Amino acid sequence: MAKLTTKKESKLLNQTLKGYLIFAFLLLLLFIPIIFVWFQKLYLDDVDEGLKLEKNEFQKYILPKLKTTDIYQWNRFNRDFKITDTAQIITKDYIQQQFFYDTLVDEHEPYRVLYSSVLIENKPFTVQIKQNLIEERDWFVKIIQFIIVLLIFILLGTILITRWLNKRIWQSFYQNLAVLETFEIEKSETSPQFFTSNINxxxxxxxxxxxxxxxxxxxxxxxxxxxxxxxxxxxxxxxxxxxxxxxxxxxxxxxxxxxxxxxxxxxxxxxxxxxxxxxxxxxxxDQQIFDKNEVNLNSLLISNLDFWQEQCDTKQIKLNIKSAEKSVHFANFSLAEILINNLLFNAIRHNDVGGSIEICLNQTSLEVKNTGKNEAIPQTQLFHRFAKTNVSTQGNGLGLAIVKKITDLHTWQISYSYENDFHIFRIIF
CATH class of the missing domain: 1.10.287.130 (Signal transduction histidine kinase, dimerisation/phosphotransfer (DHp) domain)
Structure with a gap:
């Protein structure tokens, strides 16, 4: 079966899967800053709620019992909760973000700080409650890690779902494709039987x-x-x-x-x-109704050598044959003889007076080379019926078409090329 020539092939489902994955990747890439801002806001809101809760518990359970003489000891043992004298009363609590030097890590760290005023023994004091924050750099790394893990799960999930759908939905399609690939019009008396599907x-x-x-x-x-x-x-x-x-x-x-x-x-x-x-x-x-047996192409070629030499002598063509002792193949004897005859008739008919023909035969290939027209023959119609490369010749345009049919019947490969002033027909067995 002939195959279409394309630059690059891939399955339909792979193309669809590729599109989904590219879209998912771009979407996640676009949402990275949005996710970063959203997670940061949720985190800061949670920290702020914790600071407010800590202040309320301080006012409810500790402040009523706290004396001014206890402030020094309080500040000594509460690293993130300080009470300081103030001359200015804070009318409304506020929270801000600041950097403080952290002796544990020996660097400045970001903190969320709540400021509020309290009365201890009727004297105003400022309460400073702070909470260490995760740095934005660490946030960004964690979000990237989250995105990568999410992308991996999306990739695996999409592949698994696609394969599952492939087996379930596309099963009848591939079954019918196999029917078409094995259908041979010249051998079949009835139409191919296709599988039905629940897909309209x-x-x-x-x-x-x-x-x-x-x-x-x-x-x-x-x-x-x-x-x-x-x-x-x-x-x-x-x-x-x-x-x-x-x-x-x-x-x-x-x-x-x-x-x-x-x-x-x-x-x-x-x-x-x-x-x-x-x-x-x-x-x-076309009907492919030929029996096949072991055929020695070398013996077949040599048996008609005198005839071909006579044909070459009429145009003073030099015939040179290089053949192995045996070139045995499973083929139809009559068709193999016709194939060789047609190739040699073609080489003689399209040759120049005083030209040359070279035949190379071995177990793997047969090459027939001949001089003639000093340019390559267009291959678009070379093996088609009634295609004639030289209108002045007396052929009927069927010789090479028959050669192509015979090679196809035996699953041999035939090709044409023009090299070093020789027209070369090569058959690979």
């Missing part, structure tokens, strides 16, 4: 494909039957025509002009006969 779009696709395959199969069968019938019906008239021409050629009273016309008719009839046989062969190749 898949069922519509299979319905369209079924209709398309039916129409293509019908057209193929009509075309094949027409070619077979036409070729069979032409056999008898062509044979009669050729026989009559041969009879006329035996008449001694023919003039030179009449003889020349009859020879042209005879040549045209021979070409028509070859065309008819080739069309029948192509029809049989």
């Amino acid at each position: 779009e898949f069922n519509r696709l299979m319905s369209v494909l079924t209709d398309l395959v039916n129409r293509v199969s019908k057209s193929y069968k009509i075309q094949r039957e027409f070619a077979e019938n036409a070729a069979h019906e032409l056999q008898t008239p062509v044979a009669i025509l050729k026989s009559k021409i041969d009879t006329f050629l035996q008449v001694p009273e023919l003039t030179n002009q009449q003889m020349q016309l009859l020879e042209q008719l005879n040549e045209a009839t021979s070409r028509l006969s070859r065309l008819n046989k080739n069309l029948l062969l192509l029809s049989r190749l």
Whole structure:
């Protein structure tokens, strides 16, 4: 089955998954500053609530019993809760953020500080309650770590869900794809049986494909039957025509002009006969109804060497053969012979007078090289039916098409190249 040439292939679900992951990554990246501000606000609100709660508990349980003589001892044992003299009464509590030197870590640390006024023995004092804060740098690192963990969970979750959906939703799609990949129109007498699905779009696709395959199969069968019938019906008239021409050629009273016309008719009839046989062969190749056995291509090539040497001598072509003793392959003998014949006929027909042909045969490949037109042949139509690279030749344009069909039937690879003034047809077994 032919494959479309693309720059880079990937599965549909992988493309969708990639889009989801890119979107999730960009979304999380965009929300990092928002998450940072939001978490910081929640954290500061929680710290502020703790400071207020600590002040309320101080006023409720400690302040009524506290004396001014106790303040020194209080400040000594309460590192983050200080009571200081003040001449100014704070009418409304307030909280602010400040930096204080921390002897434990030997650096300035951020603190959240609550300031309030209290009366101890009817004398005003300022209460300073502070709470150490996590630095913004640490906040940022923790948020990044959180984002990475979240992204990993999103990635794993998306992959697992996608695989689960792939098995459940796309099962019928892949089953039908396998049916199409194994369907061979030339071998199948009935249409492929597709699997149904609970997905409306898949069922519509299979319905369209079924209709398309039916129409293509019908057209193929009509075309094949027409070619077979036409070729069979032409056999008898062509044979009669050729026989009559041969009879006329035996008449001694023919003039030179009449003889020349009859020879042209005879040549045209021979070409028509070859065309008819080739069309029948192509029809049989399409049906793939050939038996295969072990064939020694080297023996097949050598057995016809005298004939090919005679053909080359007519154009003074130098024939050089490099062949291994054995090149045994599982193939149809008649088709292998036709393949070699067509390649050599093509090499002779499109060669120059005084040119050369090189044949290299071994267990893995067959190469037929010939001189000729000093430029590469366009490969778009090279192996198509009735494609002729040189309109001046007498071929019918089916030789290389038959070669391609035979290589496809045997799952061999054929290629063409133009190197060092040689046209090279290479078959990999």
